[in-house]
Amino acid sequence: MMQAPMIAATNPNCPIAIVANHKLSLPPGACPFVVNPNGNGKIRIRLISASNLISADANGYSDPYIKVKSTSIDSMKVTKVIEKNLNPVWNEEVVLDISSVGRELFIFDVYDSDKVGNDDLLGFVGVDLSLLPLGIEVLTCENLSFAKHGVLQIGITALDFGLTNIPPNYLHAYTEWRNTLPGHQRKEFKKLKKHKDSCGPYANKVVHEDYKVTNGYLKRKKSKREKTAKGFVKGLKIAGKVSLKVLDSATEDD
Incomplete structure (x- = not known):
């Protein structure tokens, strides 16, 4: 006999969920987190669509697809590539096993597929x-x-895991929270790091090695390619300064 799926119970007497300062808050202990004894679980993901993506190609478009990753998943391509499109529709679905559902931050990477060279990252989000x-x-x-x-x-x-005994407004509050979480560009993290009194929503979460959590916000680390390029540019600048010094010295000798 097939087991009926488990579904969170709604408690009309539970205090409401509140969204404030980019965080979703529940009263402590109000909504028990149901999980297997070893902490693992399964998630079903529907990869529906994207909109208003940046253009990564000379033709003014991108060829987007999605990868997912966490500490359980090194990196997995979960959609097909849709060519020349900034508003792709995938409508694809995948079920994944997660080792530690209470601790891991699940990451979606949107990439532009390139036939020559490395694929370009168009953006990411953590859940x-x-x-x-x-x-x-x-x-x-x-x-x-x-x-x-x-x-x-x-x-x-x-x-097979998650919050139960949830307040009646929880689904609405969760959706509102996620829809209004701002995306951050790399240059903004210097400011976020300084504001210790305003911690982001992902404090104390463990993340894939390509990322780190800075003051509660998910930040992508620089790739080896980016580090190499930065080192090359820095080397050129140093070489240029040395050349100028040598030129100035030669001028003074004249």
């Missing part, structure tokens, strides 16, 4: 799995970080 309701799909439009603009529409269901 805290520990705030998902048990067995209920949440549909959100996520503002991408790293890029100047771009939105990713996804649906996520925690199949």
Whole structure:
């Protein structure tokens, strides 16, 4: 006999969920987090669409696709490539196993596929799995970080873990929270790092090695290619300064 899916119970007497300062808050202990004894779980992800992506190609378009990653998943391509499109529609679905649903930050990377060279990152977003309701799909439009603009529409269901005994407004509050979380460009993280009194929503989460959490916000580390390019530019600048000094010295000798 097939087991009925587990679904979060709604408690009309539970204090409401509140969205403030880019965080979703619940009264301590009000909504138990149901999880397997070993902390693992399954999630179903619907990769629906993206809109207003940045152009990464000379033709004014991108060829977007999505990868997902976490500490459980090194890096996995989960959609097809849609060529020459800044508003792609995938409508694809995948079920994934996660090792530690209470601690891991699940990451979506949107890439531009290139036939020559490395694929370009068009933006990313992280999702805290520990705030998902048990067995209920949440549909959100996520503002991408790293890029100047771009939105990713996804649906996520925690199949065998999640919050239960949730307040009646929880799904609405969760959607509002995710839809209004701002995307951050790389240059903005210097400011975010300084504001210790305004910590982001992802404090104490563990992330994939390509990322780190800075003052509660998800930040992508520089890739080896970017570090090499930066070192090359720095070398050119140093070489230029040395050349100028040598030229100035020769002029003075004359």
